[in-house]
Amino acid sequence: MQQKLGSLFDALLPVIATLAALAVGAVMLLFLKVNPVEAYAALWDGAFGSSNAFAETLVKATPLLLVGIGICISFRGDVINIGGEGQMIIGAVLATWVGLNFTGLPGWLTITLSMMAGFLGGAIWGGIPGVLKAYFSVNEILSTVMMNAIAVQLMNFLLRGPMIDPAQAEMASQIPQTARLEEIFRLPRLAPTRLHLGALIAVIFAVLVYILLWRTTLGYRIRAVGQNPHASRYAGIKVQRYMVLALLLSGAFAGLAGATQVFGVNYRMITDGSSSGFTGSAGFNGIVAALFGGLHPILTIPASILFGALLVGANKMQRVVQVPSALITALNGLVVVFVVSSEIIRKRRQRRREAVAKRDDETPPPAVEAGNKKIQQAEVGS
Amino acid sequence: MTQTIPPTPDAPFAVEMRGIVKRFPGVLANDHVDFELRAGEIHALLGENGAGKSTLMNVLAGLYRQEAGIIKVKGKPVEFHSPRDAIKSGIGMIHQHFMLVPSQTVTENVLLGLDDPRFFMRLPEYDAKVAAVGERFGLKVDPRAKIWQLSVGEQQRVELLKMLYRGANVLIMDEPTAVLAPTEIEGLFDILRSMVAQGKSVIFISHKLQEVTAIADRVSVLRRGVATATSVPSRGATRQELARLMVGRDVVFALEKKPGNPGKIVLEVKDIHADNDKGLPALRGFSLNVRAGEIVGVAGVAGNGQSELSQVIASMRKCKQGQVILNSESLTNHNTLFGIQHGMAYVPEDRNHVGSAPNLSVTDNVIMKKYRQPPISHAGMLDMSAAEKLARELKQAYDIIVPNVSTPVRLLSGGNLQRVILAREISGLPNFMVAVQPTRGLDVGAIEGVHRLLMAQRESGAGVLLISEELEELLSLSDRVYVIYEGKSMGEVKVGGVEPDESLIETIGLMMTGTPLDQIQKEGVGANG
Numbered sequence: 031m032q033q034k035l036g037s038l039f040d041a042l043l044p045v046i047a048t049l050a051a052l053a054v055g056a057v058m059l060l061f062l063k064v065n066p067v068e069a070y071a072a073l074w075d076g077a078f079g080s081s082n083a084f085a086e087t088l089v090k091a092t093p094l095l096l097v098g099i100g101i102c103i104s105f106r107g108d109v110i111n112i113g114g115e116g117q118m119i120i121g122a123v124l125a126t127w128v129g130l131n132f133t134g135l136p137g138w139l140t141i142t143l144s145m146m147a148g149f150l151g152g153a154i155w156g157g158i159p160g161v162l163k164a165y166f167s168v169n170e171i172l173s174t175v176m177m178n179a180i181a182v183q184l185m186n187f188l189l190r191g192p193m194i195d196p197a198q199a200e201m202a203s204q205i206p207q208t209a210r211l212e213e214i215f216r217l218p219r220l221a222p223t224r225l226h227l228g229a230l231i232a233v234i235f236a237v238l239v240y241i242l243l244w245r246t247t248l249g250y251r252i253r254a255v256g257q258n259p260h261a262s263r264y265a266g267i268k269v270q271r272y273m274v275l276a277l278l279l280s281g282a283f284a285g286l287a288g289a290t291q292v293f294g295v296n297y298r299m300i301t302d303g304s305s306s307g308f309t310g311s312a313g314f315n316g317i318v319a320a321l322f323g324g325l326h327p328i329l330t331i332p333a334s335i336l337f338g339a340l341l342v343g344a345n346k347m348q349r350v351v352q353v354p355s356a357l358i359t360a361l362n363g364l365v366v367v368f369v370v371s372s373e374i375i376r377k378r379r380q381r382r383r384e385a386v387a388k389r390d391d392e393t394p395p396p397a398v399e400a401g402n403k404k405i406q407q408a409e410v411g412s
Numbered sequence: 413m414t415q416t417i418p419p420t421p422d423a424p425f426a427v428e429m430r431g432i433v434k435r436f437p438g439v440l441a442n443d444h445v446d447f448e449l450r451a452g453e454i455h456a457l458l459g460e461n462g463a464g465k466s467t468l469m470n471v472l473a474g475l476y477r478q479e480a481g482i483i484k485v486k487g488k489p490v491e492f493h494s495p496r497d498a499i500k501s502g503i504g505m506i507h508q509h510f511m512l513v514p515s516q517t518v519t520e521n522v523l524l525g526l527d528d529p530r531f532f533m534r535l536p537e538y539d540a541k542v543a544a545v546g547e548r549f550g551l552k553v554d555p556r557a558k559i560w561q562l563s564v565g566e567q568q569r570v571e572l573l574k575m576l577y578r579g580a581n582v583l584i585m586d587e588p589t590a591v592l593a594p595t596e597i598e599g600l601f602d603i604l605r606s607m608v609a610q611g612k613s614v615i616f617i618s619h620k621l622q623e624v625t626a627i628a629d630r631v632s633v634l635r636r637g638v639a640t641a642t643s644v645p646s647r648g649a650t651r652q653e654l655a656r657l658m659v660g661r662d663v664v665f666a667l668e669k670k671p672g673n674p675g676k677i678v679l680e681v682k683d684i685h686a687d688n689d690k691g692l693p694a695l696r697g698f699s700l701n702v703r704a705g706e707i708v709g710v711a712g713v714a715g716n717g718q719s720e721l722s723q724v725i726a727s728m729r730k731c732k733q734g735q736v737i738l739n740s741e742s743l744t745n746h747n748t749l750f751g752i753q754h755g756m757a758y759v760p761e762d763r764n765h766v767g768s769a770p771n772l773s774v775t776d777n778v779i780m781k782k783y784r785q786p787p788i789s790h791a792g793m794l795d796m797s798a799a800e801k802l803a804r805e806l807k808q809a810y811d812i813i814v815p816n817v818s819t820p821v822r823l824l825s826g827g828n829l830q831r832v833i834l835a836r837e838i839s840g841l842p843n844f845m846v847a848v849q850p851t852r853g854l855d856v857g858a859i860e861g862v863h864r865l866l867m868a869q870r871e872s873g874a875g876v877l878l879i880s881e882e883l884e885e886l887l888s889l890s891d892r893v894y895v896i897y898e899g900k901s902m903g904e905v906k907v908g909g910v911e912p913d914e915s916l917i918e919t920i921g922l923m924m925t926g927t928p929l930d931q932i933q934k935e936g937v938g939a940n941g
Contacts, residue, residue, distance in 0.1 A: 245796060247789045254780065258769035264728060264760060265780035266749030 036383075040376055044322055047372035048336070051364040058360065062353055069351045076346020077339035083346075085223030089295060091338030093118070093287040093309070095232040097316025098323065098330040099239045100152075100283030105325050106243060107276030108256035113159060113174030114284040114313025115305040116181030117152040121285020122292045122308065123185055124151035126208055126299050127193065129215045129292070137214035141293065144215070145231070148289025149282045155181060156281015157274060164270035170277060178313070182305045189301050207300035217294035228290030232334075235283065239327040252276050284313060310341075318366050321373070340365060423450040425487065426582050426613040427472065427503070432481035434467050441467040443637040444481070449582065454604055454614045456628035456646065458621075458658055460713065460881060464637040465617050469584045472615075473505035474498035485582075504575030505584040508591065510567050514560040518542065518553055522574050545577050550606045565596035572603065576612075583607065584615045589623055590715070601627050619658070619713050621651045621925045633657040655921025656914065659883045670871065672891045675704035678844045678875035679725070684734030686724050694720040696899040697734070702844065702875040707866060709890030709907075710879040713924055717899035718879045719761055722848045725877070726758045727751050728766075738844060752781055757842035759833055761849045761879075763826070767833045770822035774814055775803040777821050778836045806835040811861070827858025834865050845869055848879045863889060883920060895923035903929025 039046075056066035077087050097114045104111040111117075125148035132140045155177055162168035189206040198205050217227040243249035254262045255272045263269050288309070292299055301307055319337050323330030344358040427449040434442040441464045449455050459465045470476045472483065474492035483490055485501045492498045495505070512521050519535060519542045529538065539555040546553055551569045559567060568588060575583055585604075589597050604614050604627060618624055624631055625646055631654065633641040640657045679702040688694035694717045702708045712718055723729035725736055727748045736744045743751050751758075760766040768777050779788050779799045787798040803817035810831045814824060821829055830850065837845065847866060851859040866889060869876050880886050886893050887907055895902040902923035905916065922932055 245794050247783050247792050247794055250776070250779075250783055250794055254769055254772065254776070257771050258765065260762075260766045261769045261780070263748055264726070264758065264766050266747070266752045268747070268749075 036379070040379065043372045043376050044333075044369050047368040048365055051361070051368040054364055054368075055357075055361045058357060059351075059353065062357070064351045064353055069347050069353065072350035073340075073343035073347040075343070076350075077343030079346075081221070082223050083342065085221060085225040087335060087338045087342045088229050089224050089226070089338075090310075090341045091334040092226075092229045092232050092294070093291055093312035094316045094319045094337055095236060095330060095334035096228075096287035096290065097284045097312055098320035098334055099232075099236050099327045100156075100280035100287075101317050101320035102239060102323075102325045102327045102330060103243065103252065103283070104156075104276045104280035105320065106256050107252040107272060108259075109160070109163060109273055109277045109280070110171050111156065111159075111174055111277055111280045111284075112171055112314075112317070113156060113177045113281065114287075114316050115309050115311070116174070116178035116313070117155040117281040117284035118288030118291070118309045118313050119181040119185045119305060120155040120288070121148035121150075121152035121282075122288030122299055123188060123193070124148060124285070125289035126211075126292050129211050130193075130209055133212065133215070140215050141217065144293060145286060145289050148285045150285070152285015152288065153278045153282035155285065157278035160274035160277030160281075163277070164273040174277075178305060182303075185299070185305075185308070186301055186303060189299060193299075195298070205300070206303075208298050211293065211297045215293070216297055217290065224295070226290070226294030228294040231286075231290065233331060235286070236327040236331055239283075243327070248275070284316070287312060287316070315341075318369075322369050337362075337365075423452060425449065425484070426451045428484040428487075429468070429472065430482050430484075432468060432471055432483075433479045434464075434471055434476060435479055436467075440637050442471070442478070445634065445637070445639045446642055447472075447632055447639070448643055449613050449615060450630075451581075451613055452608050452611055453629040454608055454616055454627055455643070456616045456618055456624040456631045457634065458618060458624055458631055458654060459634035460619060460658060460883075463634040463658075465634050466586060467637075468634065469505060469586065469615065469617060472498070473503060473584055475505075499575075499578050499580065502579060502581035503584070504578060504580030504582070506568070506571045506575065506586065506588065508586045508588075510571055512559045512567060512570060515558065517556050517558055518562075518570050518573070519555040521559060521570055522555075522577050524574075526578070542573065542577060546573055549576060549610065549612075550603050551576075563596075564591050565599060568592070568600065569603070576607075581611070582613045582615065584617070586617045587619075588616070589618065589620065597623070619925075621654055621922075624654065625649070625651060635659070651922065651925075652918045655918055655925065659917055659921045659924070669867070669888070672706050672870070674706040674891065675873065677701050678704050678739055679877065680735075680737040681721075681725065682735040682737070684721075684724055684731045684736065686720050686729055686731045688717075688720055694899050695724065695731075698896065698899060698901055699734075700877075700894050700901065700904075702877050704843065704875050705870055705873045706891040707870050707876040707878055707889050709886035709893040710877065710896055711883060711886050711893050711920055711924060712881070712896035714881055716896050718881075718896060719848065720899075721896065722758070722761065722846050722877075722879055725751075725846050726756065726760075752840075755841075755843040757837035757840055757845040759830075759837055759845065759847040759850050761852075763829055763833055764822075768821050768829060771820050773803075773820055774807065774812065774817040774824075774832060775799050777832055778803050778806055778839075781836060781840055802839075806832075806839060810835040810865075827854045827861070830854060830858065830862060834862065838865060838869065842869075842874055844875045844877075846877045846879070849881065850878070851880075851882065851885060859885075883917070883924075887917075893920065895920060895929070897924065897926050902927070905929070 052070065059066040059069050076083055078084050101111060125144040128144040128147040129140060132143060159170050159173035159177055162173050163170040186206065189208060193208050195207050195209040198207060219226050220230065243253060251267050251272045252275065254267060255269050259269045299308065315337055319334045320330050323333035340362055344361060347353065348355055348358055425448055429445065429447040432442050432445045445468055447468060457465050457469065467476065471478045474495040474497050490501050513524065519539050522542050523538060542555040551573050553566055553569050553573060559570065562570065572583065588600060592600060608614060616628055628646045630643045631641065631646045631649060632639060632643055633654065635658060681698065681700050683697045683699050684695050685693065685697060686695040698717065698721060700708065710718060710721065720729055724731045727743060727746050727750065730745055735742055738751065738754050738756060741754060743754065764770055779802065782788050783794065788795060800817055806812065807814065807817055812831045812835065813828050821832060824832065850862050854862065866876055866878065878886060878889060890907050892904055892906055894904045905920065919932055923929055
């Protein structure tokens with residue numbers, strides 16, 4: 031019974047942590063002379079209050095999920111990918127280019143090609159730090175962050191020059207943006223809301239990534255390398271190759287996230303000079319969503335929805351109770367801090383349980399005799 | 413240098429340890445050990461790796477707490493809760509790995525952790541104090557030098573200086589010569605002699621016989637946590653006697669060893685040279701061969717190139733020169749997969765970090781070398797039910813005690829984990845197996861199980877190379893034993909099925925401490941060969 035309660039507590043820990051973060055947020059709201067109940071009601075209403083609100087939440091969750099499942103792959107392979115932002119940008123740039131130039135093809139084909147281009151762009155942007163890490167021992171945290179900066183400048187350059195909307199090129203405003211995608215090349219909407227096919231794509235890929243990681247030899251190798259590169263090498267796995275692959279695949283899904291943003295939400299790329307201007311920081315928040323989902327692609331789905339809801343609901347809260355937008359950022363930060371900290375509690379509880387289990391394991395002396403007879407029958411004779 | 417005056421038998425005890433018991437999970441590291449140190453002597457503590465020497469001394473230095481037994485310092489019972497308490501009683505330990513801050517000066521390191529100076533460093537004043545202590549004991553070190561500028565020998569002197577400055581009367585040195593060049597060893601011995609001449613006592617942990625007879629006044633020997641000799645005058649003792657006390661003579665023949673039937677050579681290692689992780693030569697022209705249906709042992713004190721040897725054979729370490737031939741196919745500097753595909757099994761020394769992936773399940777661990785082919789995978793898709801079926805079969809056949817096969821292996825005890833590894837390796841039907849320290853840290857039952865599995869390999873016609881520091885294990889399992897010392901072979905002795913006589917153990921003991929077999933035979937010290 032006690033054990034059951036214990037595991038229930040573990041399962042609910044992220045939820046408890048989120049509630050605790052909101053409680054601390056409530057104190058901050060009180061200092062701002064705002065009624066927290068009213069504020070959180072607005073937040074809930076903004077995120078889930080209507081079908082439009084919920085659709086909006088899912089739209090925000092989509093890039094988080096795509097980036098997040100990529101993060102599941104790389105973190106399982108013990109490579110830290112902080113380059114989701116850059117990978118999203120490059121994926122989006124490549125996809126947009128395909129969408130604007132392959133206009134002679136049927137819509138579904140151009141969309142498919144564009145999504146593949148996004149996937150490829152992200153893969154390249156993730157693969158480069160992967161190669162640097164595996165073969166030249168360059169720290170991937172540093173290199174992926176640097177690649178973000180390069181991607182932003184590349185985007186700024188392309189959107190001001192080669193890829194600028196021809197209409198803008200002739201105007202004095204010179205807004206750095208591409209042309210709009212033709213209607214047939216956009217990701218179809220799923221309901222009379224802004225919800226688009228990208229959300230479904232993300233969920234399908236989450237399932238596929240789950241299969242990849244736990245049901246294929248490729249995923250097995252990636253996880254083995256992540257858990258123990260020495261043991262993997264010992265077992266004949268080419269460790270470096272799978273390090274590169276983990277980062278490459280991770281980048282690819284971020285690239286796909288970038289592509290779906292363009293094809294499902296904005297229909298064009300536009301830059302304000304920063305990466306978050308395009309990505310909405312999904313390249314970073316996707317990491318949090320994946321961690322929240324325990325680096326499990328399927329569990330990353332609800333985690334992404336939660337963070338999507340926070341993003342959308344916070345907007346509404348800001349409008350209704352008139353709190354500064356900085357508070358919204360703080361609230362998001364609080365949730366992240368609490369959730370990450372709750373992980374420490376979960377690990378400590380797990381260690382304690384394991385210590386007990388191990389102690390019990392030591393006591394019974396193994397019955398080697400019986401087993402060995404079987405072995406001699408079964409295994410001898412090579 | 414003046415000879416030390418041997419302390420009279422009635423010199424007062426500086427330290428007495430009585431009935432010390434210290435247990436670690438699965439091992440009894442110290443089993444009612446008595447130890448006594450007289451004032452003004454150099455007392456060697458001799459024993460193989462894992463004999464319990466360091467444990468005993470860590471108890472004395474306040475790092476561990478004994479479960480039973482008492483410690484007396486100058487006749488008074490003491491209780492140490494931390495190294496600080498031990499230092500207060502005048503006991504200081506110098507570890508094999510120095511604990512110095514490289515960017516600081518000698519004086520700064522010596523003062524580290526002391527309450528004096530209280531606030532302002534006033535370094536010049538303390539430089540002089542440190543220099544004075546050094547002067548007294550013949551420790552020549554510049555107090556203003558930064559640690560990173562010093563050689564290993566000088567750094568060791570700083571460690572000594574640290575202890576002397578704190579007023580230590582008893583200095584425990586854990587294998588101090590292991591890190592030193594031969595010329596530096598002489599220098600250290602001079603220092604130790606000058607320290608005891610001034611009333612200090614030294615405990616000298618070692619497994620090198622020459623050094624023990626050269627420096628120590630008396631010797632205590634530990635074997636498997638038990639004191640096999642306490643305070644024997646080293647002057648009277650012969651190296652043979654000490655070697656025997658250290659490695660033991662009561663070889664247990666728990667196993668029935670059928671007469672061997674060695675076939676063709678499965679593994680040949682020819683004149684290999686390789687570096688260790690630090691880039692220093694670890695193997696210097698080592699050769700051996702293993703035939704089908706025999707167990708070949710490699711004996712030696714830890715750190716003489718055994719790990720590197722196994723890694724070169726398994727293609728996990730580059731070999732600079734020489735050849736490794738498996739079934740007349742060269743696998744020198746191939747990748748690990750090549751060896752696996754040619755029938756090599758490898759039970760690595762480090763079962764937690766190389767032999768297994770601790771966070772992965774039993775299933776994931778047993779398929780590590782099999783996931784590439786059916787029935788475990790088909791065209792890149794893993795068949796997890798086949799993998800789990802295999803894992804359950806192996807769990808049954810090898811008596812792996814675990815609630816279910818999806819349990820991560822980090823939760824397994826050492827013996828169970830080793831059975832997982834052996835299950836994986838043996839079920840690959842190897843024709844050759846390297847096993848490094850396969851029973852280290854296991855309890856008696858688990859050891860026996862591992863031994864039986866190795867024997868079963870021999871009887872099934874596979875060649876087994878057993879690298880171990882447990883001489884008893886080597887003698888009871890092997891058909892032949894090579895002795896490795898500083899990366900070179902000291903020779904090869906046949907073990908045979910009969911109980912090995914004492915002279916064989918003596919011979920191996922001498923070879924392990926650096927005397928080549930042909931020299932032993934020439935001098936006629938040991939017999940057999």
